[in-house]
Amino acid sequence: MKVSHRPAELFAAFDDPDLIAHAGLVPTVRLAERCGLPALVAEKVDLTTAKNGAGTAADAKAMSIVGGMVAGADSIDDLDILRHGGLPRLFGGVRAPSTLGSFLRAFTWGHVRQLESAARAFTCCLAAHTGLIPKRDEVRAPASAWIVRFDHVMP
Numbered sequence: 144m145k146v147s148h149r150p151a152e153l154f155a156a157f158d159d160p161d162l163i164a165h166a167g168l169v170p171t172v173r174l175a176e177r178c179g180l181p182a183l184v185a186e187k188v189d190l191t192t193a194k195n196g197a198g199t200a201a202d203a204k205a206m207s208i209v210g211g212m213v214a215g216a217d218s219i220d221d222l223d224i225l226r227h228g229g230l231p232r233l234f235g236g237v238r239a240p241s242t243l244g245s246f247l248r249a250f251t252w253g254h255v256r257q258l259e260s261a262a263r264a265f266t267c268c269l270a271a272h273t274g275l276i277p278k279r280d281e282v283r284a285p286a287s288a289w290i291v292r293f294d295h296v297m298p
Contacts, residue, residue, distance in 0.1 A: 162228045165214040169233060172210055178268040181206055183261040193249035203236040204246045205258075210234065211243075219244040 175181075181202035188205070190198025211222035222240045224230075231237060238246075250258070270276040 160229060163230060163233065164228055165224070165230065168210055168213055168230070171213050172206065172234065174269075174272070175206065175209060175265075178265060178272050180209070180261075180265050183264050183268075184258070187261040187264070188254060188257045190246075190249055190254060193246075195245060197245040197249035200236070200238075201246070204238050204243055207236070207238045208243055208247075210237070219247070 184205040185202040188201045190201055192198070207225060208222065211225050214224045216222045216224050219240050222243050225234065225237045226239075
């Protein structure tokens with residue numbers, strides 16, 4: 144078997160404005176919105192002292208980063224994946240990679256702690272919304288077993 148074309152003559156492009164390469168983002172972003180991730184970031188992360196407006200719309204910027212990471216972005220430049228094909232029509236408020244880079248560089252240790260607080264609250268909301276973590280009365284374990292909770296460990 145032989146390849147019928149030389150590599151220099153082949154080119155693949157994802158340039159149709161109606162194609163969605165990462166359709167799984169829709170339910171993921173919708174779940175994050177239902178569990179209050181944008182509101183938690185807006186409430187808990189205060190970047191108003193950041194230069195060049197990097198701290199404005201922290202909720203939209205955080206959602207752009209989360210969406211990009213879910214789509215496979217592993218660098219700031221890769222966050223541009225959300226602006227290809229039909230994705231811009233599905234999601235409003237997608238920020239440019241340079242804007243997201245400025246946003247991330249504006250974080251100090253205190254801002255990271257604020258974001259960690261939002262993530263912790265989001266994890267609790269997500270667990271309650273999805274029903275993946277059993278409630279206290281749903282746990283059946285021997286008396287000697289340890290039950291791990293979000294806030295503490297119980298014997």
